[in-house]
Amino acid sequence: MANRAQAVVITTTTTTSTRFQVLPFILICLNNVLSAECIDRITKSEPPKIKNRLLFKILLSVFLGIITGLICALLFALLARYFLKYINRKTPTPKPLILFSPKISPKTLKSAMSNEPHLLGSSSNGDYYKVVLDNGLTVAVKKLNPFVPNTSATTKKKKRVKRELDTLSILRHRNLMSLRGYVFESNICSLVYDYAPNGSLEDAMRSAREDRLELKWEVRLRIAVGIIRGLYYLHFNCEPQRLHCNLKPSNVILGPQFEPRLADCGLAPILPDFSRAGSCYTGPECSLNCRYTDKSDIFSFGVILGVLITGKDPLDPMFGEGGSSLGQWLRQMQQSGEVRETIDKNILGQEIEEDEMVMAVSIAVVCMSELPADRPSSDELVSMLTQLNSF
Template sequence: MLILELLRLNFGCACVCSAEMVKKGINPCSFSRYLNRTPILKGPVIFSPKIAPKTLQSALAKDNHLLGSSPNGKYYKTVLDNGLTVAVKRLTPFESNSPETKKKSVKRQIQKELELLAGLRHRNLMSLRAYVREPDTFLLVYDYVSTGNLADVMNRVRENELQLNWEVRLKIAVGVVKGLQYLHNCVPQVLHNNLKLTNVMLDAEFEPKLADYGLAKLLPNLDRGTSSPPECFHSCRYTDKSDIFSFGMILGVLLSGKDPTDPFFGEPASMGSMGGWLRHLQQQGDAKEALDKSILGEEGEEDEMLMAVRIAAACLSDMPAERPSSDDLVLMLTQLNSF
């Protein structure tokens, strides 16, 4: 009886409140949505005990070292007062001519996505440690990794400034696909949506960490470059199998050492793409021709590489359904040495 009475009281109160709001010209449903929507937070939002808001704000106010830039924003390296080095991504500013209401809607959407991404933790992901909202953009704070991105590392390999043997390259491939597997198995599923060489960061031990995952819907100037799967040019429908295509491109680069933007891939001999080239060589029985000469060595390793060529070719299939899943890839790549 007591419970029923309380329910009656609460219902009666709600009815009175709604009636009063209607009298004042306020839509109760709109008011409810207003109360439940994400507030726009000011100041740094911190997800790491190693970072203090004032320390972060102080560091961001200084001139920081530019690490790189893209149409989506710029990366900086900054050192906090406690000695911690972090990487900061300043997203491309919102359109200045957008209505204020639209800007607020975009900010709320970005905040909700960032709160979700901040909860993701895996050794092969660049963990979001904090973010700062500015009037026209967001600053995202990540752990700093010293070796740089995979594109820069492979450029150094091609310039003979760095040796990268097959064991290390396989380690990188396995780490990348394990990061993808974690994202794809999240509930709700998280798609990287912008996987490419420049978004694979490497620490001092060449352990890969995926950057920019899950940010695609927040970035108006997304540029996937040569890693863009063919379905994105037709239907614009991006799925987990689209991520797999992008991984196939990374694996192809690790195996061949070739720059995916090399004019070679525009020539008939390459069949017009990395995937076409790998499939052609495989069908001709010449898969060894795809391998970077600097990693050819022991016969056992060569067998692993040839199997990896087959895996890369499968990932680069034009048909999404024919590509393996991230679960399949983790199993295949971690067991390569058993072939």
């Protein structure tokens, strides 16, 4: 009995103790529930103010973030700009007075020019000289007419000319006279080219008319093909498109084996006072509205082709006056069926060659059409002329 009573006491004590341990936990839970309800009540009692404050804080943060980003980007751009200026100031790009190859100093060229250089030709825009440098290299130098004495307009013009000459120096083709360099000294600009021993097409045709030089049809056709290939390069392979603007026999230089090279390419646009002397080589649209296009170059080529076929000077009195007189004469002879009468007697020979010459006359006539739209393009002419013979 005693043991059973003791067990009951122990059980009762344990149960009581357990109850006292659970009670605090229950009180804590009740306290938490009451606190959550209070907070919920407080929250529900003022939800608009809290929501507005929260929305305001979010918008303010976004706005400040955008402003901070813009300020940082602006500061970075300014720092980068000043950094680049600093680098350029510390390591400036050299500005030699002459560029490209071979290297020629202004002093060397001036010294060579002072030794009575041989005059190769003259034009209204400058003179061509044969110049032998100190190292024995022979070059052709064109001295352009002097610029107007120093003015703000002249300074701007010289800068523009230099930029354009840098661009022209990149042009490379077997039928172009490559600009090897240029020298600016005071108000005079000298252009340096490779020297061509056979002179210009104008010199060659003059010699042929005087029976001092024999130019067979094969050579003349090769010259025509070379000229049109040079124009094709300018019109279709250059970006942006380049125009010659002053194509005539004096600007066609003959290299070894009478390989033609076009000189003075692109000089007209950069020299406002550049004169296209010899109106017989200029398309009628150039005189009427001063508009020059690639089809104007084609007109000039047509006149040169006519000169190669007929052997005649377009300024010959037999044509009378007028820029398109040679073209009109060829067209009239073609319409009357007397084309063979227009061919230079010095190149008449084999029947096959004469047929080629007759077809070449037709090509020259269409190139000298009054309307630019009626003239073929340089790529079409390359195909036409190369089909006359195998090149």
